Amino acid sequence: MNTTRENGPAYLAAFLYAIIIGFSFLFVKMTISAAHPLDVLAHRFALSFLAASIPVILGWMPVRIEQKDLWPIIRLSLLSPVLFFSFQAFGLMNASSSEAGIIQASVPVFTLLLASYFLKERSSRLQKVSLLVSVAGVIFIFTMKGGSLLGSGNFQGVSLLLLSALSFAGYSVLARPLTRTFKPMELTYITLGVGFILFNIMAVGRHTVDRSLNEFFQPLTDIRYIGALLYLGILSTMITTLLSSFALSRIEASKMSVFSNFSTLVSMAAGALFLNEQLRYYHIIGSLMIILGVLGTNFLGNKRGTIDTRKQMVRAESVPQKNEV
Template sequence: MSKKSISIKTEKRKAAEGEQGQTPGNIKVYGSAVLFSFIVGFSFIGVKTCVSIATPLETLTYRFNFAFLAALVVVLFGVVKINLKEKPRIKLALTAGFYVGFMILQTIGLLFATSIESGILFAIIPILAKIIAGFFLKESTSWKQNIFVCLSVAAVILMFVLGSTDLTVNLIGLVILFLASIFMAISNVMMRYVRKIYQPFEITFFITAGGCILFNLAMILFGLKNGTLGSYFDPLTHSDFILATLYLGIPSTLISAMLMAYMLAHMEAVKATIFGNLSTAISIVAGVIVLGEPLEFYHILCTVLIIIGVVGLSMPSMAKKEGEL
């Protein structure tokens, strides 16, 4: 074998490893994933604060208002440039659309179903992302990776089941929340699909813009129908609401979406998505530390199992090349 052939193979191997976050330089990819988990994990505190003051629609509207305003400021000051010249915009619209669609379906679904049901259904997003990515992107995982994925998902479901006092089933809510999970899985796969076309911030900018437009439109229509349009700014009279939606909008929407897009540019869809389950474990810790909620033994057990699942899936020795069968 010639030196040239060896060199080409080496470069291909390094490129494949870099794609999956296995090189030392990609430590920042996993650092971004952990940061994403912490941001999302603490977001439930902001949600709890907001829903005690405003409606879910008002919370979502101001959440995306702050997210889009922050993104717009970054663009206007030239910190980040958006270049859509000669790029297929339909793919960007689909990526952002499925993400915003998830937020809409999640909000509607929670009107019918409980947070326990939503937690269980959202826990399966990594499995859905794995199936969809396998079909569209030809990404595959080993049987060992599949075990770690299932372990993490099962631990999240077990945590919600053990923490429930009354398990009720609402079919309409379950269907809507399941569709929401599918939308999020598709959005993640789409972020992975367009990673070589769009920068993470370009994807995030249009997610926040789309959400801002749609939720404000919904607020206006709802206000006109119920005669409450004049109370649009009422939530802003509460400083707690402003602080909470600022957190939900900028770190938990703008930054977390950008981190997810960045993660999906460097690791397989299932690997990036599984960090959403890690955020559930972090939310338990946040509840104990910040809100003084009780810590049960099953919280500790399930958290350990979730972490084992995430770490096991992320281990370099478990990696398979994209498209390998």
């Protein structure tokens, strides 16, 4: 049976994930210009957790998690959303969205290294080369635009964004084995709940100490802030968590992560459509490198690696699932 065809929905989920993330940096910059990063995260996860709770409460997507199963998911949520979004929000205070985009391109490299060590995921030499080609495409675009990560005086922002990328790589690796035990909605609901609780405690606590609790609610009167928050809370938080959990249940962490480089293409298209930015020749060259790299990483695997992956899937399917009676 064709493994690529079987994993078609997972690749589609990864692609949709990349599209949504491609627009997210723009909306994050909009929100943190109107509110403190902790307030943005608190509002964002309150909205996403509320949205996720509706189908759970109505019984459309039941979540059955036993107390003994909570710790592995809580540990996962500490990487993403807690560390990933915290580093990203504070990093974007001192770095541009284009710099965030290029640092995001390092996620597949981190993921490949971590997945090879912790998950024993195997990749062929062609897949490794393809991954590097995709990353090089992002770097090429940024370099040709005249960007300089270390020469722009924003070392703190760049460092935080790099930690954000490393956190998400760790999340991808840690989530991969959990997707064989828990349903995507179960992982999504618990991780969003942890983010909702922690970010709101930190934000409200900060305002309580400063005696400025009214400032916590003030941005919610801005219609532009609300619009950006809806995108970040619903699409870029809840939906992307669902999509990534589903994709990781079907394909390797290293293959999933390389799709994040598609976000660069989306960011460029968004700039051309909404900000009237010009597309130049280096955008085209870099885009082709990204696309070829993503395709190569996912479809140039050796037969041995495919056989090993199928054996792992068979072993995972033979283990009784937590929700089976």
